Amino acid sequence: MDIQRYPTLDSLAAAAGELFVELANDAMTERGVFHVALSGGSTPRAIHLWMAQHAYDLNWSKVQLWFGDERCVPPDHEDSNYKMARDTLLDALDIPPHNIHPMRGEFTPTQAAEVYESDLRGAFPDDLPRFDLVFLGLGEDGHTASLFPHTDALLENERWVVANHVPQLGVWRITLTAPVLNQARVVAFLVTGEKKAEALNTVLNGEYHPDDTPAQMIHPTAGREVWLVDEQAAQKLSDES
Ligand code: 6PG
Numbered sequence: 653m654d655i656q657r658y659p660t661l662d663s664l665a666a667a668a669g670e671l672f673v674e675l676a677n678d679a680m681t682e683r684g685v686f687h688v689a690l691s692g693g694s695t696p697r698a699i700h701l702w703m704a705q706h707a708y709d710l711n712w713s714k715v716q717l718w719f720g721d722e723r724c725v726p727p728d729h730e731d732s733n734y735k736m737a738r739d740t741l742l743d744a745l746d747i748p749p750h751n752i753h754p755m756r757g758e759f760t761p762t763q764a765a766e767v768y769e770s771d772l773r774g775a776f777p778d779d780l781p782r783f784d785l786v787f788l789g790l791g792e793d794g795h796t797a798s799l800f801p802h803t804d805a806l807l808e809n810e811r812w813v814v815a816n817h818v819p820q821l822g823v824w825r826i827t828l829t830a831p832v833l834n835q836a837r838v839v840a841f842l843v844t845g846e847k848k849a850e851a852l853n854t855v856l857n858g859e860y861h862p863d864d865t866p867a868q869m870i871h872p873t874a875g876r877e878v879w880l881v882d883e884q885a886a887q888k889l890s891d892e893s
Contacts, residue, residue: 668702
């Protein structure tokens with residue numbers, strides 16, 4: 653398991669941004685396009701800000717920006733993952749608007765999932781979407797994307813995108829499903845802060861109970877899994893982890 657520890661959020665953000673740029677350039681050289689799924693929540697903010705400062709000269713016309721999950725709110729809502737990405741990265745980039753693929757949180761959950769899957773099928777007509785990079789976060793409860801413990805989305809093996817009711821939050825979410833996430837060439841988990849230490853150790857070293865700890869479901873079937881963690885999040889890992 654590739655677990656990379658960083659002393660500070662800034663050093664982790666730089667490493668994640670440099671990974672994004674490296675994989676983007678490789679994908680563009682090999683296939684002429686870079687498909688990346690951004691993570692939601694707050695951790696990616698620092699990575700986005702780093703990229704807005706240091707990756708502005710990437711050939712963004714060949715980047716297709718997708719999202720791993722979204723809250724069922726309008727795109728200008730403070731909880732919107734799309735708004736967070738707009739505010740911290742997208743508005744700073746010279747990227748064609750049609751290269752950005754937000755999940756439509758303003759639609760009904762079912763409609764949003766159907767529309768997004770249709771959008772993905774347009775880009776990946778032959779088979780399961782194979783993202784060049786998927787950024788993922790980790791919740792204190794072991795969720796990732798919007799695959800929350802004991803929710804229906806964990807059981808989905810056919811659809812690529814689903815509306816997932818999360819009773820523990822009393823909300824609906826839109827999320828890519830585990831089969832799609834596991835099809836990625838690279839999955840990079842971004843985990844910071846001492847509040848994630850317990851969950852991180854459980855995911856990496858605990859018994860396999862994906863219904864309790866859904867992040868344990870994510871292991872690329874033919875790809876690379878890397879964990880970028882800061883020292884606070886890593887404090888419960890043994891030194892050899
Ligand atoms: C979301 C995310 C979610 C997030 C984790 C960690 O929409 O909230 O996709 O899976 O990555 O909850 O969130 P933080 O980075 O805010 O700790």
